[in-house]
Amino acid sequence: MSRIVYLNGEYLPEEEAKVSIFDRGFVMGDAVYEVTCVLDGKLTDFDGHMARLARSLRELQITCDITPEEWLAIHRRLVAENGLTLGGVYLQVSRGNAGDRDFHFPPAGTPPTVVLYTQEQPHMLDGPKVEKGVKVISVPDLRWHRRDIKTVQLLWASLSKMAAEAAGKDDAWFVEDGFVTEGSSNNCYIVKGDTIITRPLSNDILHGITRAALMKILAERQMKIEERPFTIAEAQQADEAFYTSASAFVMPIVEVDGVVLGDGKPGKLSKRLREIYIEEARKNAI
């Protein structure tokens, strides 16, 4: 069944939503995006996603005058029109169509191109990855150095994920100067004893909205957190590992570069944190 999608102020069947071949997002990857999870038909961590969107737009000097209230209304209408209960809403804002391929700022008043659509993910809450945990390989981090901005330039992320799949694994961890930065589309954590270790925020990683929610949960429960970089060798000796993202919540990791962690099953703490995160996400969903 065809979805109803949003394009520049209009709600259209997906086949009718057309973007120009001159769009800066298409020719230059000059665009930012967000993915907000939908649980029970409601949007989770919505304010966090909109705050990060505003920051990404500001950092790239893309002008978009849609207000937070309007973003919420668009999201809600798409969720309702498409009857989405479990999945996500993808949102993208590009610098727009300057009428030609051109590196300069588009003429003043060129509107951004705004696209939103829903994606169903029926196995977000269960499925084999949750049951068995995921296996990761490491690859060098060959991305640009403003990973804190959520741009659509996902070439290295997708090549790395495809390399992992070709190797019979699930995902890739990026390594820079000997330390893990993050996963291809998630933030990474290792567990040693009762301590959860994760890389601190900087321009080296995306400031995950799920990471922020989890850190709050951990702080409220007075759990031990160490924000510091870690190596692949340290991860391989950890008791547990997991990653976080809006569409995967807290996902247990059971293997790093061929080395099995613990007994090879999702760790106890990782599973517990997944449950708590989902519970809290449900509570704050709007």
Ligand code: PMP
């Ligand atoms: N890092 C990267 C590189 C990502 O692509 C994502 C997912 N968008 C994340 C981290 C996790 O961010 P969030 O929790 O906001 O989905």
